[in-house]
Amino acid sequence: MIKLIQTTALASAMILSAGAALAEYPEKPIEVIVGYSAGGGTDVMARTTMPFIEKYLGNGASIVVKNMPGASGQIGVTKAATSAPDGYTLGTFNLPGMMARTIDRKADYSADSFTYLANVVNDPNVIVTSKSTGLDTLEKLLAKAKEEPGAVTVGMSSLGGDDHFALIKLQNQTKTEFTIVPFKGSAPARTAVMGGHVMMGIFNVSEVAKFEGELNILGVAQAERSEFAPDVPTFKEQGIDLINGSMRGVIAPKGLPKDVEEKLINAFKQAAKDPEFIKAMNATANPVEMVTGDDFKALTSELYDLAKGVWETTPWK
């Protein structure tokens, strides 16, 4: 008799705990794959954001950030796209880079391989010129570029990235022509602009905010002024409809269970409202612009179309 009671109790306990586990995602640590090495912008975004996601997922959630660097983030994002869609493997996602790579290279993923959770950061592009050029306003820069097509050399971090697309947009809108000089990363490009070896540079606002005294910052490609450089006017204010930036977000593999997806998206939405989170992100030079779920997916396909359009008219390789 006692044995029977014990067995029943044990069985019911097991059923109960199983039911609880199903209802309460997450029941084990969640892994977030970062496609870059530790210390980079995307890694810092992930490591700063995840404690807040843990907090808002509740239920003692624990998130582990795992770096899988290589091939401009492609190794990591491919791994995330092909993992089991159980909510225990997420990945970081960069725009427009991840979409551009599906166009300029053979990729084992596409825009349809993901469940879109949230874009967290939008770091707008800025146009800067070297002090030695004397081109200290956008007007002077464009006049110079019109006068001598191709005479203005533009340093940037790579081809097929957000800075490249920003320049293409600028060229199309203002009917100008620049000479692109793609460095390996933004730090050497910025040094070259400061040394006057190239005349102009396109960067992200977080990369130049500390250099306001040594560079002419001509405009920021965002709807509103950036709080990292509040004195710099937007391009809109200067009559050019140029909005572009580097975005970093978090995705999961395609086919995530609906309730898990909702839970995760809710956690991101709540984090976006947390002043502590905004403060932590600003301290690491990550301008927050939370775009979740379907809006994030729409943003991705918009940027895919842009990259595709650029590729068809001016392929970069």
Add this chain to the structure above:
Amino acid sequence: MYADLLDALPHVLGIYNFVALVIGVIAGIVVGAMPGLSATMAISVLVPFTFGLEPLVALGLMAGIYNGAMYGGAIPAVLLRIPGTPAAVATTFDGYPMAQKGEGGFALQVAVVSSAIGGIASAFALMLLAPPLSKVTLLFGPSEVFWVAVFGLASIIFLLGGNPIKGLISACFGVFVSVVGADPISGADRYTFDQLELLDGVSIVILLVGLYALPPVIDLLEVPLKTDQVTDNKLGTEPIWRTLPRMFRFWKTWIRSSLFGIWIGILPGAGGSMAAFMSYNEARRASQTPDTWGNGEPEGVAASETANNADTASALIPALTLGIPGTAVAAVMLGGLLIHGLQPGPMLFRESPTIVFGFMWQFLFGAILLILLGGSLATNSFAKLLNLPRPLLGSVIIVLMLIGVYSINGRMFDVYLMLGFGAIGYVMDKLKFPLPPVVLGLILGSYAEENLRLALRIGRGDWTILFANTTSLVLVALTVAVIFGPSVKRRFFAKRDDEETAKK
């Protein structure tokens, strides 16, 4: 400019950072004392493990190892006439005869004091020269960087000594490896065979571990080196403070050799062994009793050991300011900085002054610690290390290599790649192809390619941009001098050189 230097001091004296330095120096002496194991190898095996450490702890370990190993190489050089590191070859000339006369202990004491003096001078050179140089590096645009890379390649091929043709072939192999991966401008895949792992090119750490660590380890295992057991009777037992006054007469050699070492360290391409040879020759030429040299003249040990430690910190001057490592060790150290997200170049001094200046202090303290740790008593115990069973040592190093390389990116692909390079390095080593040009070819080859193409883009296809300013022209002139200098010099000084080689 130098205020940051003082601000960094308290950080360096923090307990963890200081302990790391002490451990580094001891480990360096041990590594240097093992024939075949070099500072480059030790640091490249270490780099992947420093990932989880604070930057200054990691850099302290590296600075300590570098300084320690440059002295450690003298221990077997003196006691067994086996240079522990390539840079200690010149130390054997007089060190071994001293040991045979029963003055081995004194020779090692001269070596440790001279090493420390060279290291201290080098650290001061780094502290004084790097900050102002970091201000003028804005002058170096793509065309200037291209010429620095060409100059570095030319000097490693033509100044290394030995056969320039073999050097050239080694360098070409390195340059070829640098081509693997995404094209730096367009991103087109080159020699990647659809392997995503190869898109970023071959990591310098993987190449270094393969080339520099695997062949010596195989050597360790295949030659059951039967050395004379190191016993106490070869070592002097006099404490260092009593022998110190006998060394003060070397002060001229100390100064001269320090300057040599510092200068050669700054030049990209050259390294410790060249510094040691040159300063040994110069010191002998200046000596009033050149006949005693080669027969146990302590001043010869002083000349060689001062110079091979004096190039340590100064080798980092071009590395930290321009981001161009001039030697293999500097290249691995840059790898260590990059792992911590610290991008070498002028911005490093502005964005992470504590770390970059702290690193300089660590070089200074590392050199001072040499005297304390490598001094009197300790040297006797280090010498006993030579009696360690070599197969045990070899297998421990292989395990560390495999774990280390795997942990850089967490993938087996890198391990296979490293083993492949190890096999190539082993064959090259047996055929007497020099290895340093491979490493410099990989590093400087990609710099040269990328910056040449950037410069031509800036000039919109006009090649004259490469000669458009004074900095470029000076670098071109230096390159020409390095390529043709040795043959011109040979023609004019043919006779004198013959005599000198005969003496060796």
